[in-house]
Amino acid sequence: MFGIFDRDTSQKIKGTLVLMPKNVLDFNSVSSVKKKGVLDVAGDVIEAAGSLLGGIVDGATAFLGRNVSIRLISATKKDGNGHGLVGKEVFLEKHIPTLPTLGARQDAFSIYFDWDADFGIPGAFYIRNYMQAHEFFLVSVTFDDIPNHESVQFVCNSWVYNFKSYKKDRIFFSNDIYLPSQTPAPLVYYRQEELQNLRGDGTGQRKDWERIYDYDVYNDLGNPDENVNLARPVLGGSSTHPYPRRVRSGRKPTAKDPKSEKPGALYVPRDENFGHLKSSDFLTYGIKSLSQDVIPLFKSVIFDLNFTPNEFDSFDEVRDLFEGGIELPTNVLSKISPLPVLKEIFRTDGEQVLKFPPPHVIKVSKSAWMTDEEFGREMIAGVNPCVIRLLKEFPPKSTLDTTLYGDQTSTIKKEHLEINLGGLTVEKAVNDQRLFILDYHDAFIPYLNKINKNAKAYATRTILFLKDDGTLKPLAIELSLPHPSGLQYGAESKVILPSDQGVDSTIWLLSKAHVIVNDSCYHQLMSHWLNTHAVVEPFIIATNRHLSVLHPINRLLDPHFRDTININSLARAALINADGIIEQTFLPGPSSVEMSSAAYKNWVFTDQALPADLIKRGLAVEDSSSPHGLRLVIEDYPYAVDGLEIWDAIKIWVQDYVSLYYPTDEVVQKDTELQTWWKEIIEKGHGDLRDKPWWPKMQSLQDLIQSCSIIIWTASALHAAVNFGQYPYGGYILNRPTLSRRLIPEKGTPHYDEMVKNPQKAYLRTITPKFQTLIDLSVIEILSRHASDEIYLGERDSKFWTSDSRALQAFKKFGNKLAKIEGTIKERNNDSSLKNRYGPVQLPYTILQPSGEDGLAFRGIPNSISI
Incomplete structure (x- = not known):
């Protein structure tokens, strides 16, 4: 033949x-x-x-x-x-x-x-x-x-x-x-x-050259054979610690815990590895360098050589990280100099200094970060703008099980708020939708006894008031600790009110720092890692297992999966692993990823759609006469305003594309690959949530459009919103500390006297110290960078990605729409009446502009979770 x-x-x-x-x-x-x-x-x-x-x-x-x-x-x-x-x-x-x-x-x-x-x-x-x-x-x-x-x-x-x-x-x-x-x-x-x-067949240890996609639980974060303190619970496969699945490696079990895998070479399906000569290679190589070489160098500089103390003594000394740098011993510099990637990160430039680029948040004003207005603005235009919610009942209540945690109802009272409500009652402010809450109480209370063995932290609630000018004014901060007699007895709480004078202003600033420490940790572990990186990986695995490269939905979603499995494996090896970078530098320490498992219990796939998320948090109400069918409760909410434009563009593109191949609901129902794909996502990829009633049934064209839109939104715009602002805002550790080491000082104690005498020193002794700051800044600078060969939303790596001219035309329409949105965002940022677009720090909200550029651009939506 x-x-x-x-x-x-x-x-x-x-x-x-x-x-x-x-x-x-x-x-x-x-x-x-x-x-x-x-x-x-x-x-x-x-x-x-x-x-x-x-x-x-x-x-x-x-x-x-x-x-x-x-x-x-x-x-x-x-x-x-x-x-x-x-x-x-x-x-x-x-x-x-x-x-x-x-x-x-x-x-x-x-x-x-x-x-x-x-x-x-x-x-x-x-x-x-x-x-x-x-x-x-x-x-x-x-x-x-x-x-x-x-x-x-x-x-x-x-x-x-x-x-x-x-x-x-x-x-x-x-x-x-x-x-x-x-x-x-x-x-x-x-x-x-x-x-x-x-x-594959689901057996054996995977090899470097293989392209096999299979599921496993997160059983590779600990190392109990090396040290009992490095044991970590298996995440996934149980109601106690539910979790999305990861790619299976098939390594041998540890001796002390047969349910856990031994550390070692991480398997990544070969085509998921980064490409050649990509700047993203160098960025991720920098993370590996940090965990294996640079952190020991920092330790030697600070602890072994006593070359520099582990405490900042003034805010000016923190700013010296960007303006003057830290001098390094010659022997330390000699270890960094041969590595181009480390020279790029640490700006040594041949001089004996460790110097970071100035974070955007202090480029215009060195002190505006301290204002209450900026504190509130960053909840809707900062690096974690998707947690704040409308206060619908007063006082705020807890959802924790009362048989385990007692009464955790807030102790904030009406009189705490009404002194700053300009004559409004709390009832009136609630009814008028002008009170909001940033609530981390339930997330942290169950873990505080563990956390406070090595740190000193509170579980926080913050109530804010929407002023007539559209900005948010913090009214009260509640700081809570577990009851000393036991968790079942509830919490011991104190309420701190705003002040701009004397020692009370220092206590207020310290209280805001405790809130931000909660926010920083919740952001990194939940808003960022869990809600984008971890939850997307099962969709990637299932797509490769059940949707052929010839399938239209594979062709639609594949660009939004680029590099994600690889970066997630790197995170398991160096960031979220036992004694990894996150545990060393963020408040929860060994409880870090376990806390994200608790949050996953409440994850709802359909709520990841931006309109559903805003409605759930009370930040929007359905209104057919308003743009996008929603009326925002906070009109000047940069993340929501820009995000809704991007969401609608994604959904229209998905609808235009999917409708080319699925003219009726019946075609969706009879697509064997599609149905098997969706079934496996629910039953295996997110198997711990398989019985939840909110999963789309995948029986209609709308089910398919909505589901694909959510996947693309999560992997592109949502990840961009919570990732690429990390260094611009958090690179200045005073603005976004990740650790708290002291509680609010009580009168009559040495710490209180120090706070009265030297407020800056008291603040610095409360938040992240120098060693952990150096690690934090090094990591988030890498994570906040765009690669020079990044592929942004509305782009493809090949113009020949499909032979279907109809799909190419629809994609061109999508790109044109994104270009118009970019112009609209620039116009908003030039509107001086929109105070939350810039804020006191004079930092425009550009992070959801679709196009980007390499480096710390603070703008651009990559197609995928690629860093």
């Missing part, structure tokens, strides 16, 4: 194959850094860079000869088994070094096929790599001269290892889109075979 490929056939078709060789600068693997150390890897990089740059052409020739082959698969003609015809094996023939469209380090090759009309149109191909130790990244394959047919594009973007690494040959499909029932009959077998390959 392969006679059509004999050399005497008159017609040939030419293909152009684009690939990238394995790059010596591709140091993504966590395991490689763990095995060799950052300094050693950096040495390898520097040593190899010269030979790499000098040998591009020589390296390309390695792929010629009989080293890489392709076999075409017909989309229109079947073999005797009913499968698409498979052509003869053909090898790369010619290197094309000057193709003008190639990106950095991409090589193009010609490949020729004898062709006959009896073979039909290729819809897929098998590829084999015969080189033993030279995997490569296959970018694309294009066939331009198929008779009586337009070009066929294959957008591949996948690693290809030696063929013996795979049980089945690697297969790639063209950029056509088909529902399962509409798949050309010759391709049905191959479509199903590839999905089975991606699912």
Whole structure:
């Protein structure tokens, strides 16, 4: 049957194959850094860079000869088994070094096929790599001269290892889109075979080169074999500690806890690794560097060498981190200097200083962060703008189980508030929707006894008043501790009122700091990690397991999953692991991720839609006459105002796209891949919440549109809103401390006397000390940066992502809409009547502008959770 490929056939078709060789600068693997150390890897990089740059052409020739082959698969003609015809094996023939469209380090090759009309149109191909130790990244394959047919594009973007690494040959499909029932009959077998390959069999330890997606619980955060204090509970698989699932690695269990995996090399499906020469590689490499090399350097500078004390003694000394820097001993500098990524982070510039870029929040005013107006504004325009809610009942009540925690009702009284309500009663202010609350009481009270063994913290409630000018004025802060006789007896609380004079003003500033410590930790663990990173990973796993690359929903969602599994694995290895960066520098310490598990109990998928979230928090009411069908209770709410524009644009794009392939609800119901995908997301990916009634049934077009819109919103705009403001606001530790070490001093104590004599010192001794500050700033600067090759909302990494011109037109419409939204946001930021757009710190709310630029841009919505 392969006679059509004999050399005497008159017609040939030419293909152009684009690939990238394995790059010596591709140091993504966590395991490689763990095995060799950052300094050693950096040495390898520097040593190899010269030979790499000098040998591009020589390296390309390695792929010629009989080293890489392709076999075409017909989309229109079947073999005797009913499968698409498979052509003869053909090898790369010619290197094309000057193709003008190639990106950095991409090589193009010609490949020729004898062709006959009896073979039909290729819809897929098998590829084999015969080189033993030279995997490569296959970018694309294009066939331009198929008779009586337009070009066929294959957008591949996948690693290809030696063929013996795979049980089945690697297969790639063209950029056509088909529902399962509409798949050309010759391709049905191959479509199903590839999905089975991606699912694997659920056994064994995964290997570096594999592309298998399977689920597991979070059982790899602790290290009980090393130290009993490093044991951590398994998150997921129980009602006690529910959690979203992660990608399964299959490592061996620890000796002391057979339910937990041993630390070690983290498996990431190979195509989920970062690409070549990406600046995001360097950013994430910086996180690895921090955990393994830089933190020990900080410790040696501060503790071992006693070169600098671990306390700031004045606010000016904190500002010196950005204005003058910290001088470093020569031996410490010598360890940083060889590493370009660390020089970039720490701005050494050849001088013996450790210097950070100035955070945006103090670029205009060094003291405006201290104002009550800025304190309130950052709840609706800061890095965590999605927690504040309308106060609907007074006094505020708790949802904690009274049999375990007693009466946790707030002790804030009407007289505490009415002295600052300008003649309004509390009842009137509540009825007029002018009172709001930032409530972290229930999140922290159950954990405070554990937390306060090493720290000194409160559970906080803050009540704010919406003034006539649209700004928020804090009225009272409640600071609560567990009752000394036991949690079942409720809380002991004190209420602090605003003051701008004397020692009371210092107590008020300290109280606001305790609120912000609560907010910083809740933000990092819940708003950021849990509600974006962790909850999205199950959707990525299920999509790869059950939606073919030919499926329209795979093609819709795939850009919004870029790099997320990889960054999440890095977080488990260096950020949220036992004694990792988060535990070292954030208030909850060893209870950090366990607290996020408690919050996950109340996570609701449908409430992640921005309109539903705003309505649930009482920040919006349905109003058909208002834009977006909602009336905002706080009209000048930058996150909500800009966010609703982005949400609507996403939803309209999803509706336009999805409607191309699903004209009726019945088509949704009969899509076998889609139904299996959704069922597995609920029953496995988010299996601990499988019985919740709020899951969409996926029986209608609207179910599909809403669900996909939520996934895209969460992975793009929501993550951008809670991530890229971390350094602009939190880089100034006085504004967003992450630790509290002292309670409010009582009269008659030395700490009270110190507070009276030296308010700045009292504040600094309460919040994050110098060592943890250096770590905090180093981490959040990396997390707040955009990569130079970031792909933003409304963009794709290839213009050939689909062959469907209708989808391309709808996507162009989406991009145009986002460009208009960007212009509108800029106009709002120039409106002086909108005080919450800038605030006292003169920092415009730009974080939801769709387009961005590399570095600490404080604007731009990447497609995915890529950092």
